[in-house]
Amino acid sequence: MAGSKLDPIDRHILAELQADGRMTNVELAKRVGISAPPCLRRVRTLEESGYIKGYHADVDARELGFEVQVFAMVRLQSQAEADLSAFEARCRAWPLVRECHMLNGEIDFILKCVAPDLSTFQSFLTAELTAADNVASVKTSLVIRCAKDEPGLPFDVLEARLSKTA
Amino acid sequence: MAGSKLDPIDRHILAELQADGRMTNVELAKRVGISAPPCLRRVRTLEESGYIKGYHADVDARELGFEVQVFAMVRLQSQAEADLSAFEARCRAWPLVRECHMLNGEIDFILKCVAPDLSTFQSFLTAELTAADNVASVKTSLVIRCAKDEPGLPFDVLEARLSKTA
DNA sequence: TCATCGGGCGAAATAATATTGCGCCTGAGG
DNA sequence: CCTCAGGCGCAATATTATTTCGCCCGATGA
Structure with missing residues (x-):
């Protein structure tokens, strides 16, 4: 199954960075429960292997004049x-x-x-x-109005799925 | 017009962070042509005033098993x-x-x-x-396939528009 | 069972970056 | 011409990122 090369810590990292892409590595490490150096190594690996395709600021369209x-x-x-x-x-x-x-x-x-x-x-x-x-x-x-606009993926669904298989 | 409270440097910052949300402030400052401290102050202001709503890692759905x-x-x-x-x-x-x-x-x-x-x-x-x-x-x-999936806004359109008005 | 090896972790040192403090310049308003 | 507000950048400091390296653990095979 896809994604199985990732352990729970990797998935946790992805979920955290999806929610806040500018979190410092120190904070990220604390949240996923490992120290900073291995955390950073994991992030780099995720980037290089394509799990993380990039990081983007989410800019307010209306404020910028895109009505x-x-x-x-x-x-x-x-x-x-x-x-x-x-x-x-x-x-x-x-x-x-x-x-x-x-x-x-x-x-x-x-x-x-x-x-x-x-x-x-x-x-x-x-x-x-x-x-x-x-x-x-x-x-x-x-578009009259936007009720939901969540970037990325529902990691909780993924975790639920993996725990069943395991 | 919306967005007019922003000067060209602010818009440049938004465009850069939209393209790469994890750029260091030093690099960002270099690109927009000011020094790091005022650049960071601008970024913070943009965040607090809501022009920047957040930062997100762009995660590969297929790789993670969302087919x-x-x-x-x-x-x-x-x-x-x-x-x-x-x-x-x-x-x-x-x-x-x-x-x-x-x-x-x-x-x-x-x-x-x-x-x-x-x-x-x-x-x-x-x-x-x-x-x-x-x-x-x-x-x-x-969705059979995705031909384009650009996050955010076309800043070049915005600049073109503003230069006409100016 | 025990030596060996590879992979991943974390402490510590170092490099880079972020952040703060402050004085300078400039442009608007009187 | 003076004053003031706003924004800049230098320099100092605090945080963070990154490298280095030794340790531990689990797998492998004698």
């Missing part, structure tokens, strides 16, 4: 791999698109977008997204 | 505020639900969920989500 958040459901005309890749590449190049997920079912892609205001988004929608090659239809939904 | 990611589109029977809030509270309590956004249009909520495997998600879907009070319908879409 609008939108989910866009996109259907394409062709689902040939080359066409899918081409669309993905376009998404990567659009700064207003923050996430692009390929889905199963009727909808081919869902995009999470941000914009400073509605008119900026509308311009993007009509001039770029809807107008893009191979795009059959786009349905958009404005 | 499945799903978007769930939920419609409710009642959209009275009390019922909306009740549903949001339920979402906050479900660990598999990582994000919950209220939308305009036909769909009332979109949820981003993760699970270790499909059967875990199916159990959650049938026993919890679909079965929950006031839920009229749930449409789910499995």
Whole structure:
């Protein structure tokens, strides 16, 4: 099973750093119950082996003037791999698109977008997204409010799962 | 305009910390072109005033055994505020639900969920989500692959915008 | 059962970073 | 021109990160 190369201390480290990525190594070591040097070694190993992909400050979008958040459901005309890749590449190049997920079912892609205001988004929608090659239809939904936005993973679910197997 | 209380150095700091939340203050100061003490003071101010909401390690879901990611589109029977809030509270309590956004249009909520495997998600879907009070319908879409997943905001868009106004 | 070996831990020393204190400069307002 | 507030950076100090190294434990094999 994936993740089994990690012991409980490693998982504890991941959970703590997911919750507070700027915790000092001393504090982290204290929380997971080992001393600072091995704790730091574990963190470095987790980083190098890809369990930790990076660290990011969580910036308040509204405060910074990004008032609008939108989910866009996109259907394409062709689902040939080359066409899918081409669309993905376009998404990567659009700064207003923050996430692009390929889905199963009727909808081919869902995009999470941000914009400073509605008119900026509308311009993007009509001039770029809807107008893009191979795009059959786009349905958009404005985010009215966000009830939950937890970064990362539920480590408690993971622990529960592992304790069953063990 | 929102964000106008920030000068270019503040925005530069936010952009850098969004890209690498564990950068040392010395390195950050060097990049934004001031010395370490005022840089740290700015960071603290940004944290206290809420521009920076936190820092998080970005953990690899697949590596940790979360193979499945799903978007769930939920419609409710009642959209009275009390019922909306009740549903949001339920979402906050479900660990598999990582994000919950209220939308305009036909769909009332979109949820981003993760699970270790499909059967875990199916159990959650049938026993919890679909079965929950006031839920009229749930449409789910499995994420086949993720083409883009940029944390945070496009600071280049913000800068472009501000330079126009200025 | 007992020697050997590898891996991981932690104390201690050292290097780097964060944080505080303070004097200087600058620009706004009188 | 003077004064004051705000923000900077130097220098000193406190914390933290990182390296070094010896110890312990558990696995392996004679």
